[in-house]
Amino acid sequence: MTLKTSKAKMIIDQSFKISEINPRIYGSFIEQLGRAVYGGIYEPGHASADENNFRQDVIQLVKELQVPIIRYPGGNMVSAYNWEDGVGPKESRPKRLDLAWNSLETNEVGTNEFVSWAKKVNAEVMMAVNLGTRGIDAARSLLEYCNHPGGTYWSDLRREHGFRDPHNIKVWCLGNEMDGPWQIGMKTAYEYGRLAAETGKAMKLVDPSIELVSCGSSGSGMPTFPEWEAETLEHTYEVADYISLHQYYGNRDNDTANYLANTLDMDNFIKTVIATCDYMKAKKRSKKTINLSFDEWNVWFHSNDQDKTIEPWSVAPPLLEDIYTFEDALLVGSMLNTLLKHSDRVKMxxxxxxxxxxxxxxxxxxxxxxxxxxxxxxxxxxxxGRGTALHSIVDSPKYDSKDFTDVPYLDQAVVFNEENEELVIFAVNRSTEEQLIVDIDIRSFEGYQLVEQVVLAHEDPKAVNTIEKERVKPRNVNDSSIQNGTLTAVLSKLSWNMIRLKKASE
Incomplete structure (x- = not known):
């Protein structure tokens, strides 16, 4: 049987710089939802639990990922959350109905516990404030509790709770998905814009060093997108530092080729938000540039049906527990590539x-x-993927799918770490049938040698990992070579690849 092959070309040059990559682009999110906290990061009595009941096996894997920033406590949950419920003696904390997820929140883990856990995994905290049922007063009080050194009511209360030094949380989200009908305290763009602007103003009076994220649309499919961005930024432009983007994808039609093309939609989403921000910059004659915080992204669809059967008002029910396939990993790899290619504006x-x-x-x-x-x-x-993102010139065969046209088989991002003299190429071959041979011009990287090519591939796009068996895992291959300034990379069909080069020592 003859192996089907396609060919592509790339040019990479040290001078084709997009931007320095902010490490915060590799952040994550822990919401007080399902088993993310209880049974996830926190589990009293577990064999690996430390002195604070945090699972050390989880800590180890999070540290492996080198997650620089973690958003907390929500998400939809934050829009009806009273932060005061989660501080102070645990025995006196109230149990509350979590209206966002139909669950019972025990408040055993709250602000101080989460900050302590984040330090254990070497991450900073991105804190969200409740602009659904609450507003300016609760937000400024929480900020004072977290960041003020002492000598005031809220900062002294933190010290009474055993945290003498301030938490110094720098990034704060002004609410969550406030355009969504599912949100407790949903707002119109005008209502949200005014509340967020005044809340942000008060917060920066408490601590001028903080960075604020204004709520963008809950997804590119919202009927008010991008009008929401334009109208809310009318109010928040000067107080906010970022605007948020949220997007999830799922292969509901069981169409792999179309599913893997979704990053074209993600790319367009980012470009539209950038254009809207820059329109507002021009309209306001501002010298300030609003950057983007893509603070929710992933694949999410596998668990939708099973979540409908969860018993209401239970503690830490198994909600949103998607079991991911190999093709999901391919799309996630491409979504990361898309973030890197927009690292000039996507800073978190x-x-x-x-x-x-x-x-x-x-x-x-x-x-x-x-x-x-x-x-x-x-x-x-x-x-x-730390260093400088490079723009590459790509000539790739393309395909059309149900929702997209001219989808390149080759999806890629390039990172140059000048300090480490390392060049890294992240590449996905979207083809379901053909391997892809890519000739890459790397003449500006004279003396660089191939270190490794890591491949994630599987014959079954629906293959999953379980606790019993890891079917989808990376392996090293020797399918690529360098000759006369050209790196020839062989990418197997339906594969994610990392090709790493390093300058030879003289």
């Missing part, structure tokens, strides 16, 4: 979420832990 991003809930890490309550298929592109891109 959060894979939603981190543990158990639509997550790369899964645990058994009381038991073991395992890596989902999507863990691997996230891991390699986070660890090796």
């Amino acid at each position: 991003a959060c894979m939603a979420q981190l543990v158990n809930v639509i997550a790369p890490i899964m645990t058994e309550t009381g038991g073991g832990i395992w890596k989902q298929t999507i863990f691997y592109p996230y891991y390699y891109t986070s660890v090796y």
Whole structure:
């Protein structure tokens, strides 16, 4: 049987710079939802639990991912959340109905516990404030509690709770998905814009050093997109530093070729938000540029039906527990590539979420832990995708699918770490039938040698990992070579690849 082959070309040059990559682009998200916290990061009595009841097996995997920033506590949950419920003596904390997820929140884990956990995994916290049922007063009080050194009511209360030093949380989200009809306290664009602007103003009076994220649309499919961005930025432009983007994809039609093309939609979403931000910059004659925080992105659809059967008002029910396939990992790899290619404006991003809930890490309550298929592109891109994103010139064969035209078989992103003298290419071959041979002009990287090619591939696009068996895992191959300034890379059909080069020592 003859192996079907296509060919593509790339040109990479050190001078084709997009931007320095902000490490925060590899952030994640923990919401007080399902088993993300209880049975995920926190489990009293677990064999690996530390002195604060945090699972050390989870801590180890999160540290492997090198997650720089983690959003908390929501998400939809935050829009009816009273932060005061989650501080102080645990025995006196109230149990509350979580209206967002039809669950019972015990508040055993709250702000201080989460900040302590984030330090253990070497991540900073991105804190969200409730602009659904609450507003300016609760937000400024929470900020004072977290960041003020002492000598005031809220900062002294933090000290009474055992945290003498301020948490110094720098990034704050002004609410969550406030355009969504599912949101507790949904707002019109005008209502949200005014509330967010005044809340942000008060917060920056408490701590001028913080960075604020204004709510963008809940997804590119919202009927008010991008009018929502334009109208809310009329009010928040000068107080906000970022605007948020949220997007999830799913292969509901069981059409792999069309599914893997969804990053074209993601790319267009980002470009439209950038254009809207820059329109507002021009309209306001502002010298300030609003950057993007893509603080919810992932695949989410596998668990939709099973979530309808969950018993209401239960504690830590198994909600949103998607079990990811190999093709999901391919799309996640391409979504990371898309973020890198927009690193000039996307300065923060959060894979939603981190543990158990639509997550790369899964645990058994009381038991073991395992890596989902999507863990691997996230891991390699986070660890090796640090430095400067480079624009590459690409000539790739294309295909048409149900929803997209001119979809390149080759999806790629390039990172140059000048300090480490390392060049890294992340590449996805979307073809379901043909391997792709890519000739890459790397003449500006004279003396660079191939270090490794890591491949994630599987014959079955629907293959999944379980705690019993890891069917989808990376392997090293020797399919690529360098000759006369050309790197020839062989990408097997339906594969995610990391090709790493390093300058030879003299």
